[in-house]
Amino acid sequence: MSGERGAAATGDERTAGGVRTASGVTGAARIRAVPDGRGGTALPLLTGEGALAVRRTRTAPPGAAVTLVGAMSAPLGGDRLRVDVEVGAGARLTVGSAAATVALPGRERRPAAYDVRLTLAEDAVLHWLPEPVIAAAGSDLRMTMRAEVAPGALLVLREELVLGRHGEPPGRLVSRLTLTVDGRTVLDQELAAGRGAAPGWDGPAGLAGHRAAGQLLLVGAEGATLLPRVLTTRADAVQAAATPLAGAPATLVTALAPDARELRPLLIRTLHAALAPSPHPRPALATAP
Amino acid sequence: MSAALLLLADGRFPAGGHAHSGGAETAVAEGRITDAATLAEFCRGRLHTTGLVAAALAAAATAGADPLALDGAADARTPSPVLRAVSRRLGRQLLRAARAAWPSPALDRLGAARPRGAHQPVVLGVAARAAGLTPLDAARATAYEAVSSPATATVRLLALDPFESAAVLARLGPEVDAVAEAAEAAARRALSEGLDALPAASAPLLDIGAERHAAWPTRLFTS
Amino acid sequence: MHQDHPEVFPQRHTMSASGGGRRALRVGLGGPVGSGKTATVAALCRALRDEVAIGVVTNDIYTREDADFLLRQAVLAPERITAVETGACPHTAIRDDISANLEAVEDLEEQAGPLDLVLLESGGDNLTATFSKGLVDVQIFVIDVAGGDDIPRKGGPGVTTSDLLVVNKVDLAEHVGADLDRMATDAAAQRGGLPTVFTSVARGQGIEPVAAWIRERLARKAAGAA
Numbered sequence A: 001m002s003g004e005r006g007a008a009a010t011g012d013e014r015t016a017g018g019v020r021t022a023s024g025v026t027g028a029a030r031i032r033a034v035p036d037g038r039g040g041t042a043l044p045l046l047t048g049e050g051a052l053a054v055r056r057t058r059t060a061p062p063g064a065a066v067t068l069v070g071a072m073s074a075p076l077g078g079d080r081l082r083v084d085v086e087v088g089a090g091a092r093l094t095v096g097s098a099a100a101t102v103a104l105p106g107r108e109r110r111p112a113a114y115d116v117r118l119t120l121a122e123d124a125v126l127h128w129l130p131e132p133v134i135a136a137a138g139s140d141l142r143m144t145m146r147a148e149v150a151p152g153a154l155l156v157l158r159e160e161l162v163l164g165r166h167g168e169p170p171g172r173l174v175s176r177l178t179l180t181v182d183g184r185t186v187l188d189q190e191l192a193a194g195r196g197a198a199p200g201w202d203g204p205a206g207l208a209g210h211r212a213a214g215q216l217l218l219v220g221a222e223g224a225t226l227l228p229r230v231l232t233t234r235a236d237a238v239q240a241a242a243t244p245l246a247g248a249p250a251t252l253v254t255a256l257a258p259d260a261r262e263l264r265p266l267l268i269r270t271l272h273a274a275l276a277p278s279p280h281p282r283p284a285l286a287t288a289p
Numbered sequence B: 001m002s003a004a005l006l007l008l009a010d011g012r013f014p015a016g017g018h019a020h021s022g023g024a025e026t027a028v029a030e031g032r033i034t035d036a037a038t039l040a041e042f043c044r045g046r047l048h049t050t051g052l053v054a055a056a057l058a059a060a061a062t063a064g065a066d067p068l069a070l071d072g073a074a075d076a077r078t079p080s081p082v083l084r085a086v087s088r089r090l091g092r093q094l095l096r097a098a099r100a101a102w103p104s105p106a107l108d109r110l111g112a113a114r115p116r117g118a119h120q121p122v123v124l125g126v127a128a129r130a131a132g133l134t135p136l137d138a139a140r141a142t143a144y145e146a147v148s149s150p151a152t153a154t155v156r157l158l159a160l161d162p163f164e165s166a167a168v169l170a171r172l173g174p175e176v177d178a179v180a181e182a183a184e185a186a187a188r189r190a191l192s193e194g195l196d197a198l199p200a201a202s203a204p205l206l207d208i209g210a211e212r213h214a215a216w217p218t219r220l221f222t223s
Numbered sequence C: 001m002h003q004d005h006p007e008v009f010p011q012r013h014t015m016s017a018s019g020g021g022r023r024a025l026r027v028g029l030g031g032p033v034g035s036g037k038t039a040t041v042a043a044l045c046r047a048l049r050d051e052v053a054i055g056v057v058t059n060d061i062y063t064r065e066d067a068d069f070l071l072r073q074a075v076l077a078p079e080r081i082t083a084v085e086t087g088a089c090p091h092t093a094i095r096d097d098i099s100a101n102l103e104a105v106e107d108l109e110e111q112a113g114p115l116d117l118v119l120l121e122s123g124g125d126n127l128t129a130t131f132s133k134g135l136v137d138v139q140i141f142v143i144d145v146a147g148g149d150d151i152p153r154k155g156g157p158g159v160t161t162s163d164l165l166v167v168n169k170v171d172l173a174e175h176v177g178a179d180l181d182r183m184a185t186d187a188a189a190q191r192g193g194l195p196t197v198f199t200s201v202a203r204g205q206g207i208e209p210v211a212a213w214i215r216e217r218l219a220r221k222a223a224g225a226a
């Protein structure tokens, strides 16, 4: 109970901070990456409003790297966060976050919304690798992640959902992941979990007691097609499969783990395997833009 | 309630369902279904996720949405290649039975456009339309199948008392009805707003389990 | 691009509920577990494969053992052998809901090209399991002498109505004390003129009359009377 009270206190501070913007969102970040004409990537648009701040971080050329910073760490009931990332033809961008996003109960009864839209032009490269989203007790968060990818682009997307901070019952988390490739929807998946989710979410067909769910979406990565489909055995703590999608060079890795700590290593291993140089590299994987 | 719906939803309708466990064979082997209570929870999880999605696809097909577009929407909602193949195989088997039962140009067209099989709920929806059924009927038959298939299989896999299995299905009845109604409502929205309005609920363990099941050297059920 | 459904044979007519056009003679082989169905299929393939294009569908109960046995024995090219999983109900798959077996036959024809003969082996069931007429043109019922020499007398749909009754493992008759003459008399009485043959397929004996019977069926089918 004390945890919930502490969370509510944080919410009061935030609401008192008056971070709501004119457009009605509590936070918005916009990032646009384009080739800088010298073999690198420029960021002509890099803005954070309200609860969201963005920072350009160092990276080896030719790519650019951006970190979403701390302010996004607490979507409360009623909050609306939005991130738009646009990667132009031939540009290369990596986006991470400084810390986990912890959804907390707010004073408002309405769920919090966190919407991410990623747009990749031809031959763009985007690595979207934020820290986990944690659904604290009593929270209610609706996430949508929509990636629109043009032919020849490379997208690496990681999503980690954690149900409850250590030892607490989870709040409600609904996360929808949609991928279009060349304008066609090739993936549309929603995971709903936590208190108030549809019955059976934690049963033997759902999460079966696992408290961390991860997805790795790999689009245009030739190596992903070489991954084994069954990644773990029934005896492993982590349950995972790599499933090639229909109608696009894309693979979805789905993983369930007892907790966030056990989830990450499998996702990293799988990502490395998928991005390892393949015997027949495709142009999309070539380094020079 | 029409007799055509009873026929379409009958486990003995010769459309191949008897050889599929709806993921129950994996869940039994891995110790997640052990008795009537865990079977009920398994069915519930399936009903509210892939069952809801399938029921909405079926209802949309009965309501007259483009079956080929729905077939693509089913692909996007089925990340597991094993489950896509199963759904298409069952779709082809259902189409064969439906064409015999309710001959119609719409079923012929679907067969010609997808000779390797359209997704099963899409075929079911088109068949329901050919049989003069409503979108809600199609949603009901599909939602019911989402629970009856694992329940029937578990009777064979665990030698579960068939009366207990029937009781599980009876107790799930109101939830099946509610899911069917939600699916029909979503299908109607999809007709006006586009197919993105269809539900996309997923059950990770069903996907992972299906991939693992397909890699077993021996099994009783096809899926 | 990932392709779930490459359209390799767009010309085929798989969706017709009743077949149609030229198709292979479909022969079902039923009978109790262990009577020698798979051994008979293997022997028939060896006897007939140089004359006609053959495919085999097995309906294993729990394993792919029959299909794997045939593959190991190399009686046919691998793309001509396929297995159907029957969900613990082998009789359902050959009688009540034949759709998976029909699909399997069509898939074989798609992979291997036009076939003259498809042998479908049932999962091995009790004496009442018979093939649907929607699935096979003719059926062979295989029993063995070790199962008891009173099986023909007891009857049952397999024994009484199959187009050909094969009584296998006659090499064991002496050891198990089976009276072959009595089996022959009982079978004749039960079957009202339908043929019965005695074989020892694993010893390479007696398959020729079975092969001859199939040749005759193939000829009839070719003449349009099957």
Ligand SMILES: Nc1nc2c(ncn2[C@@H]2O[C@H](COP(=O)(O)OP(=O)(O)O)[C@@H](O)[C@H]2O)c(=O)[nH]1
Pocket (backbone or CB within 6 Å): C031, C032, C033, C034, C035, C036, C037, C038, C039, C040, C066, C124, C168, C169, C170, C171, C172, C199, C200, C201, C202, C203
């Ligand atoms: N002694 C003897 N054994 C046989 C004969 N035919 C088959 N068998 C054996 O009987 C066992 C079962 O044969 P199989 O063909 O697998 O039976 P199925 O279950 O009906 O397919 C195998 O070990 C065979 O080698 C036969 O003519 N004589």
Ligand SMILES: [Mg+2]
Pocket (backbone or CB within 6 Å): C037, C038, C066, C121, C124
């Ligand atoms: Mg056999």
